[in-house]
Amino acid sequence: MPRLIRIELEGAPPPPSAYAEADRRQAIEDLLRGNSFGPAGMGKGPFSLHLMVREGRLILDIRDADDQPIRALILVLGPFRRLIKDYLMLVDQHEQAVTTGAMEARVQAIDMGRRGLHNEAAELLIQRLEDRVTLDFETARRLFTLIAALHQRV
Secondary structure (H helix, E strand, O other): OOEEEEEEEEEOOOOOOOOOHHHHHHHHHHHHHHOEEEEEEOOOOOEEEEEEOOEEEEEEEEOOOOOOOOEEEEEEEEEHHHHHHHHHHHHHHHHHHOOOOOOOOHHHHHHHHHHHHHHHEEEEEEEEOOOEEOOOOOHHHHHHHHHHOOOOOO
């Protein structure tokens, strides 16, 4: 099964809080622990992925195990903008709810909204990469977390 063995976020702003940093770190750890990422026509891998945003576009710089460039894929971010904005807002609300000791029901409601956004973004990412990269749903969810991290403001 083709997979990722390294993830780099290039040009990512520093996380705005320890909570956001932990969220980003957890997404990378989960992704590296188990993922399915198979670029079309590039063999079985394993692969390294450098993610960056340039001029309003997401660049997936796919590299081999030795970190040598293979191919770069470019996605327009327009279809993801609302999802990214809403996701970052929910991350902030979740952090505030947890740190202020909000009722458990509020934290769970925010979690449900966050999961829903993750799912919608994962489906969109899979659709946008169709015929270029095969990835499973969980890999797409975690990649979206990292794509959103590239947009976090300090």
